[in-house]
Structures are given as C-alpha cells and as structure tokens.
Amino acid sequence: MTGLRLVVFDVDGTLVDSQDHIHGAMEHAFAATGHALPSRADILSIVGLSLPEAMARLVPHLPAVAQADLVEAYKGSFGRMRADRLSPMFDGMADLITRLSAEPETLLGVATGKSRRGLTHVLAGHGLQDHFITTQVADDHPSKPHPSMLLAALAETGVPARDAVMIGDTTFDIQMGRMAGYHTIGVSWGYHQATALAEAGAGRVVDTAGALADAIDEIWETV
Incomplete structure (x- = not known):
C-alpha cells in the first residue's frame, strides 16, 4: 500500500x-443505591459501551431514573479509584x-x-x-x-x-x-x-x- x-x-x-476498577466502582454504585449487584461476568460483558447504554443493558428491569442514579454513583466511585491507582x-x-x-x-x-x-x-x-x-x-x-x-x-x-x-x-x-x-x-x-x-x-x-x-x-x- x-x-x-x-x-x-x-x-x-x-x-x-481496568477490570478491577470497573468492578469495584460497580460494587460501590449498586451498594450506594440499594440495588442487587449483577455478576462479574455480566458487568464485564458491557465494558466498552457508553455508560448510560451499558447500565441500561446491565439492569434493563430498573426504571430510567434508577439507571441514571447508578451511572452517577459509578462515575464518582470510578473517579476516586482512578485517582488512587492507574x-x-x-x-x-x-x-x-x-x-x-x-x-x-x-x-x-x-x-x-x-x-x-x-x-x-x-x-x-x-x-x-x-x-x-x-x-x-x-x-x-x-x-x-x-x-x-x-x-x-x-x-x-x-x-x-x-x-x-x-x-x-x-x-x-x-x-x-x-x-x-x-x-x-x-x-x-x-x-x-x-x-x-x-x-x-x-x-x-x-x-x-x-x-x-x-x-x-x-x-x-x-x-
């Protein structure tokens, strides 16, 4: 060529x-919002999607407002983990x-x-x-x-x-x-x-x- x-x-x-950061942030987000944590395999399966789309696929049974709360909780937790360790x-x-x-x-x-x-x-x-x-x-x-x-x-x-x-x-x-x-x-x-x-x-x-x-x-x- x-x-x-x-x-x-x-x-x-x-x-x-980044799987430890992703899973850890998901653990925090679900605990903070009072929802049951999906399996690790399910969490890793949606890596790569934009966060709102990923959450919608991960917990389609939850209403949009709950998904939005999870997104915000995840962002906060991931940001703190990212600052602590690359x-x-x-x-x-x-x-x-x-x-x-x-x-x-x-x-x-x-x-x-x-x-x-x-x-x-x-x-x-x-x-x-x-x-x-x-x-x-x-x-x-x-x-x-x-x-x-x-x-x-x-x-x-x-x-x-x-x-x-x-x-x-x-x-x-x-x-x-x-x-x-x-x-x-x-x-x-x-x-x-x-x-x-x-x-x-x-x-x-x-x-x-x-x-x-x-x-x-x-x-x-x-x-």
Missing part, C-alpha cells in the same frame, strides 16, 4: 486492564504503541467508551498522550457499536477506511469497525471471548501484543 494508514485502539480491555497496561502494548507511532506512514487513534477526562488520565499516566493523532470518546458520539467514532477518525485524518484498522477486545469494537468499513482485529486478553470476537466478524483474533503487531503488518501487505 501507499500513503497514510490509521490504527485505532479501544482502551479498556485492549490497552489497559490501571496497568497489558503486556507489550506500550512498546507496540511506541513502535507504531515512530512509523511516518502510520497514524494512531483511540475510540473508547471512556469520557474525555478518563482517557486523558489514562494516556497521560502512561506517557502515551503524544502518540495519538485522533481520540474519539463517549462524550462526543453515540455508544459503540455505532460507527460515529470511527467515521470521525477518518474525517480527522483523511485516511480512507480501506487503509484503517480497528483493534478491540469486545464484539462492540468489531461491529463498529465493520460498520465503518475498517479492517478489524480482536484481542483475546480483554472482556469478551475470542470465539465471540470471531463470530462478530473480526478479521483476525490474536493472543499477544507480538501477534497483534504481526497481524497489523499482514493487513498492510494485502491492501
């Missing part, structure tokens, strides 16, 4: 392991980001269900804030799997979808990527099973950061 190419990453479950990056991902960002033809982006404030905290905490040219967050878009985030990334960078890849750990990421016309790679170390990622249409599913690097290179060799 010639010209620029765009690599877009999800954050929670793809770049950073979610760790998955093995090899910081090195991969650094390597890709050094390639003149490669532009990096983020598409996440996090808020702008949350994303800034994570990227700055890990010293990665200067590596991403486009950052799409839940504040500005419909929830995944709507393709709005990825279409905005294409518009900001001028890269066509055929030269872009979406990398994520959930079926929401894969569905979003496919709807936007991107290549897609699923990572198995996050919150959805590898089989679910494949069934959602992921072009590839990988188990390590090294395999992810190889999969990205293989895509560029075929376009």
Whole structure:
C-alpha cells in the first residue's frame, strides 16, 4: 500500500486492564443505591459501551431514573479509584504503541467508551498522550457499536477506511469497525471471548501484543 494508514485502539480491555476498577466502582454504585449487584461476568460483558447504554443493558428491569442514579454513583466511585491507582497496561502494548507511532506512514487513534477526562488520565499516566493523532470518546458520539467514532477518525485524518484498522477486545469494537468499513482485529486478553470476537466478524483474533503487531503488518501487505 501507499500513503497514510490509521490504527485505532479501544482502551479498556485492549490497552489497559481496568477490570478491577470497573468492578469495584460497580460494587460501590449498586451498594450506594440499594440495588442487587449483577455478576462479574455480566458487568464485564458491557465494558466498552457508553455508560448510560451499558447500565441500561446491565439492569434493563430498573426504571430510567434508577439507571441514571447508578451511572452517577459509578462515575464518582470510578473517579476516586482512578485517582488512587492507574490501571496497568497489558503486556507489550506500550512498546507496540511506541513502535507504531515512530512509523511516518502510520497514524494512531483511540475510540473508547471512556469520557474525555478518563482517557486523558489514562494516556497521560502512561506517557502515551503524544502518540495519538485522533481520540474519539463517549462524550462526543453515540455508544459503540455505532460507527460515529470511527467515521470521525477518518474525517480527522483523511485516511480512507480501506487503509484503517480497528483493534478491540469486545464484539462492540468489531461491529463498529465493520460498520465503518475498517479492517478489524480482536484481542483475546480483554472482556469478551475470542470465539465471540470471531463470530462478530473480526478479521483476525490474536493472543499477544507480538501477534497483534504481526497481524497489523499482514493487513498492510494485502491492501
């Protein structure tokens, strides 16, 4: 291929392991509002969605006002946990980001269900804030799997979808990527099973950061 190419990453479950923060904040939110806590598996299954959409899927039996109360309680608890301890990056991902960002033809982006404030905290905490040219967050878009985030990334960078890849750990990421016309790679170390990622249409599913690097290179060799 010639010209620029765009690599877009999800954050929670793809770049950073935030499951303890997410589950802990959910525990606090449900305890504070007096509702029964869903299972850990159910909680992790909605990671990646914008928070109101995630809560609506997690507790559809509760009225909208109760869901809104849970959202606010979660935000407060997660913010306090985030201030106390930074979610760790998955093995090899910081090195991969650094390597890709050094390639003149490669532009990096983020598409996440996090808020702008949350994303800034994570990227700055890990010293990665200067590596991403486009950052799409839940504040500005419909929830995944709507393709709005990825279409905005294409518009900001001028890269066509055929030269872009979406990398994520959930079926929401894969569905979003496919709807936007991107290549897609699923990572198995996050919150959805590898089989679910494949069934959602992921072009590839990988188990390590090294395999992810190889999969990205293989895509560029075929376009």
